[in-house]
Amino acid sequence: MPATKLTVPLLDLKAQYRAIKPEIDAAVHRVIDAQYFILGPEVSSLEAEVAAYCEAACGVGVASGTDALLVALMALDVGPQDEVITTPFTFFATAGVIARLGATPVFVDIQADSFNMDPAAAVAAVTNRTRAFMPVHLYGRVAELSPLLGLGIPVIEDAAQAIGARDDDGRIAGSTGVMGCFSFFPSKNLGGFGDGGMVVTQDQALAERLKILRVHGMEPKYYHQLVGGNFRLDALQAAVLRVKLLYLNGWSEARRQNARRYRALFRDAGLDGIAVVPQDVPGHIYNQFVIRVPRRDELQAHLRAQGIGTEVYYPVPLHRQACFAALGYPDGSLPEAERAAHETLALPIFPELSEDQLEYVVQSTAEFFLR
Numbered sequence: 001m002p003a004t005k006l007t008v009p010l011l012d013l014k015a016q017y018r019a020i021k022p023e024i025d026a027a028v029h030r031v032i033d034a035q036y037f038i039l040g041p042e043v044s045s046l047e048a049e050v051a052a053y054c055e056a057a058c059g060v061g062v063a064s065g066t067d068a069l070l071v072a073l074m075a076l077d078v079g080p081q082d083e084v085i086t087t088p089f090t091f092f093a094t095a096g097v098i099a100r101l102g103a104t105p106v107f108v109d110i111q112a113d114s115f116n117m118d119p120a121a122a123v124a125a126v127t128n129r130t131r132a133f134m135p136v137h138l139y140g141r142v143a144e145l146s147p148l149l150g151l152g153i154p155v156i157e158d159a160a161q162a163i164g165a166r167d168d169d170g171r172i173a174g175s176t177g178v179m180g181c182f183s184f185f186p187s188k189n190l191g192g193f194g195d196g197g198m199v200v201t202q203d204q205a206l207a208e209r210l211k212i213l214r215v216h217g218m219e220p221k222y223y224h225q226l227v228g229g230n231f232r233l234d235a236l237q238a239a240v241l242r243v244k245l246l247y248l249n250g251w252s253e254a255r256r257q258n259a260r261r262y263r264a265l266f267r268d269a270g271l272d273g274i275a276v277v278p279q280d281v282p283g284h285i286y287n288q289f290v291i292r293v294p295r296r297d298e299l300q301a302h303l304r305a306q307g308i309g310t311e312v313y314y315p316v317p318l319h320r321q322a323c324f325a326a327l328g329y330p331d332g333s334l335p336e337a338e339r340a341a342h343e344t345l346a347l348p349i350f351p352e353l354s355e356d357q358l359e360y361v362v363q364s365t366a367e368f369f370l371r
Contacts (some may be wrong), residue, residue: 006350006360009189015352016251020243025238034235042238049245050182054163054174056200058207061233062214064091065160065183068197070100070181071231072156073132073208078103082131087117088174088317089337090136094158095318100356103131104327107319109334115344116143118336127178130224132233137162137173139313139346140189142257147177154178160197163190164252166283174200179210186239189255189287190248196237204220212359220336254351255286259359262289265362288313289349294320296345299368306364311346 007039017024025310031042042063051059062068078084086094088107090256095105108121115303117135135218136158142165148155155177159165163182199206210224212219225276262281290313293299300310316336319329334340347361 002287003137005307006357007307008309008353008357008361010311010346010348011350015348017354018037020247022230023243023339024240028236028266031235031239037235039131039232040235041160042235042242046233046238046245049242051200053245053248054180054182054200055172057181057202058200058204060149060201060207060210060214061198061238062197062199062231063233064195065181065185065197066097066232067214068160068181068183068199069093069134069156069230071159071210071213072096072181072199072232073101073103074228075098076132076154077154077207078131081129083127083129084132084134085122085125085130086134087136087138087337088319089115089314090138090158090318090319090332091160091314092321093160094134094136094325095119095324097244098134104129105318105324106319107327107329107334107337109142109336110337110340112141112336114141115139115340116141119144121149126151126153130169132156133177134158136160137165139290140165140282140285142167142171142173142283146191149176152315156181160351161188161287162184162285163188166286168281168283168370170283174321175202178203179206184237187287189252189285190241190244192237192239192244194234194237196233197242221267223359251351252285255289255349256284258288258349258351258353259284259286261358262349265359266365269362269366271362271366286349288346290344290346292340292343293345293369294343297341299365301347302368303361303364306360306363308364309348312344312347315330315341318340 047059082103083106084098085106089110098105115138132154134156157177157180159173159180160183165173180200182198184192213228214231217224217228
């Protein structure tokens with residue numbers, strides 16, 4: 001174990017950039033030289049490459065992961081009087097896009113061992129107003145989708161944190177539902193130099209509808225059959241992401257190796273019953289590595305004092321957010337999501353994490369619980 005104090009950030013994007021700087025810089029200058037910044041050949045190439053990576057027929061680049069979710073719902077004409085069943089334990093955008101369209105997010109509880117939406121609870125929540133399921137592949141682990149399929153209700157996969165992840169049947173995130181939605185926010189496993197997102201689908205006609213919706217419903221130019229929005233992906237982001245996509249599998253494997261190393265170090269430190277590490281799942285890509293611990297906030301403060309970056313994803317489940325108070329979910333109504341909000345803590349897991357840094361995180365955690 002390291003004897004001296006180290007600094008361990010939650011994420012180190014500078015280290016990633018340094019490793020591939022010549023390729024990234026060349027891609028950026030290629031766009032600058034072309035002076036083609038909105039959509040265009042870089043975006044078209046990225047769409048094809050991401051679709052192939054995700055084993056989907058089509059990809060449609062958009063301006064953010066939020067826009068990916070929003071335009072996916074718009075493509076299905078989700079609106080007032082409709083309900084969309086989803087999880088309360090996720091980033092706000094998942095439910096926010098539902099509410100923005102005048103539809104109602106219907107929250108169901110999560111599974112304690114995966115943090116993902118409980119599919120049995122989702123099926124039980126179906127009504128004659130249910131327009132879609134929107135499961136989230138949280139932290140990079142694919143949610144259980146099989147019980148949702150074959151019900152005649154579209155499944156929109158929120159795969160913002162899960163590009164490249166696979167379920168136990170080998171299905172890759174984004175390929176199983178009617179649409180899969182991805183985020184290229186810089187902290188994601190495949191992150192751009194700003195916001196970006198993509199929708200993948202097996203349905204060519206649906207992809208064409210998505211492309212029209214992302215340019216204000218315009219087809220041809222200045223003629224509008226639909227009301228869409230400005231959801232376009234920038235060429236600069238596409239060029240950067242095309243370079244990074246070549247390294248994605250290696251980065252995801254490095255995250256898995258770091259997760260395995262964490263588990264071994266926690267066991268060696270005698271923390272089996274204190275830091276509850278998620279089960280080892282082969283298809284997990286570890287956008288986050290999250291432990292469940294008692295006295296979570298005290299541990300986070302201790303690690304911060306030791307120079308270790310952590311984050312709580314997420315401290316308030318969505319059914320308890322003030323903006324959704326009118327939906328009427330009382331405290332305790334979704335107990336697993338509420339318990340996770342009080343017990344989960346994300347530790348550094350980025351691919352460039354050194355062995356000394358890993359050991360230092362575990363050593364500092366052990367000092368807190370075993371003192």
